[in-house]
Amino acid sequence: MTEATRRERLRAETERDIRRQARALLVARGRDAVTLRAIARELGITAPALYRYYDSREDLLHQLADDICTDLARELDADLARIPSDDVTEQVYAVCRGFRRWALAHPQEFALVFASTETTLGGCGPDDRHQVGDQFGRVFLEVAGRLIAGHPAPEPGPPDVPESLHADLEVFQRVLVDTVNARGVPADDDLLPLSAVYHITQSWVRLYGHVALEVFGRFPFAMSNPEPMFDSMLAEILGEMGFTGR
Amino acid sequence: MTEATRRERLRAETERDIRRQARALLVARGRDAVTLRAIARELGITAPALYRYYDSREDLLHQLADDICTDLARELDADLARIPSDDVTEQVYAVCRGFRRWALAHPQEFALVFASTETTLGGCGPDDRHQVGDQFGRVFLEVAGRLIAGHPAPEPGPPDVPESLHADLEVFQRVLVDTVNARGVPADDDLLPLSAVYHITQSWVRLYGHVALEVFGRFPFAMSNPEPMFDSMLAEILGEMGFTGR
């Protein structure tokens, strides 16, 4: 029945085990603790065996980052599924809060994926479903773009888009529109004007900024509970986009 | 003449050399390349000798982060000194742009200081001048607070400060006011109301968010030149605070 040969099954299983152990080490003791020898030890094999699966430790960490992205996307999608599909505002809230919750619960993973100097972070998310390419941030932005495109948002002008960004933003606009279309929701450039694309990017800046500052403890003062500030920021972001308060 | 004994002079000199080499390694090949043995090798001594200066590699990296903070603060102050002292808007621009420029020119240092999961990052900046304590972000926020306090800013209400943040914000307000006073500019709580403190924090979120995303290449699309977006964001932040465009 199973097309896979015995060897292929074993290999796939070992590969899953490797990544599971690597993940466990990352969570428990940070990036530096993700050691080939530690992983091998835990799996009852020897370190050089891992080279049958990954080119190097760096490669393994790279793959690990991809796994993490996929899991994060899955988690956010699950959050999304619990919201009535007509309540756009609540959907945005859910995704943003989900991102913050995930980051705070998984600081090491967050640091690896979202605050690493390694430039080589490849495409994120399940590459087969939507192969857009190379940069990240899309887990969140995809969802945001989809939601916004499905909403007849009145654009409240002011933050003029710098002309020198038009070209770049148009590329991103196309990516967003295509992504939304691929999900079945018809949309075109008119539904997602450049100013909206620009605003989405600015929202990502603020969302990421808050979450990263919280994860790394780099807010300028201690907050007994940063959540109200986060929620207030979300309300402001949504308000600027023409969504009324929850 | 010199009060210092010969041994003290040599020690201070070696300590400077150690930090200089550590810094060079960090810049050239990243945090992982800052190894005790590499530093020692470069200095013509042996690795255990470094334990006469630092408790551990972790401790050395910690001190290194402090050095970096000091340098960054010095650099921003230098930028500031070139701006006419009555042009507040331009001063804010200078500090924010200076921070971005520094981060892009020193990505490894930025990552070590501003995106590290190590919770133990102690007070930053020269601790003797202002010993506020434990968290960071102040290099920028100090300057921002000082500038804003010296400016009769009309507060444009809207972003209501969540009540649950009042207590925390008041602590930060006190720190900011004290810092400003310590610089000779008289100020009190009225000149820096809670809403302004809140807005400063939100500005830090956006400034940090943009810079970190750029340094780590985590914007959702490639920008041929991200600077216009940064400038546009600064203009918006300043506009919200009642400053007219440059």
Add this chain to the structure above:
DNA sequence: AGAATTCAGTGAACGGTGTTTACAGAGTTG
């Protein structure tokens, strides 16, 4: 001045790391 003490630096050692190499042996394929 000479003895006592402090202390920066050494060399050897321990256990850890990534990575390469030659080699075994099971799984698969002709």
Add this chain to the structure above:
DNA sequence: CAACTCTGTAAACACCGTTCACTGAATTCT
């Protein structure tokens, strides 16, 4: 059943942080 593919091994190399007993110069004490 032979030929081949591929996962795993053991040994080795060059690193790493850290500890320890030690030397010898700089300093301090008497």
